Amino acid sequence: QSALTQPPSASGSPGQSVTISCTGSSSDVGAYSYVSWYQQHPGKAPKLMIYEVSKRPSGVPDRFSGSKSGNTASLTVSGLQAEDEADYFCSSYAGSNNLLFGGGTKLTVL
């Protein structure tokens, strides 16, 4: 099983929108609606931002949204704010009780 593929970096100016992709295969992202996204600030534990492709846990701003098309999932951050600067990781169920993570994307707010 290979890790999911994410771009190593993304950036945007305050107020803009940025989208981060997460590409898997027909055995994981494409097969199940169990894609999650995590935000990780330096030295901190990851925080769940999106689950089941597009659902937000309580307390997560609606500026964060998720979607999926085929074998690629996406996280969109709208109205970028300075505190959104962090690493973002996707994950997907891959069948047989296996989970995969992406390599992570460093989001920079310019």
Added chain:
Amino acid sequence: QLQLQESGPGLVKPSETLSLTCTVSSGSISSSSYCWGWIRQPPERGLEWIGSVCNSGSISYTPSLKSRLTISVDVSKNQFSLNLNSVTAADTAVYYCASRKWYSFDNWGQGTLVTVSS
């Protein structure tokens, strides 16, 4: 909200066994709503799912570690544990425990750095 805290040695010698415990508070580990999992993050690298245990008795391990790995639950102590044997420098990482609902990790411990070195 569930709180989780990892504990265990920060330094393990090569070929020995890495043992970590996760203590769950503000909730019961026997709750049918949750599974419990371990995730690790090597320095300056991404996240890697290690394995999960559910109260149904189901235990799952990532294929690359399966032969060296044991995850168990101690309901009486509200804890779950990780044992990884025959460690090498490649096992050096921050190890996180987390609660899992369906296939998302919604509550995380703060993480503990484990270094494999002689």
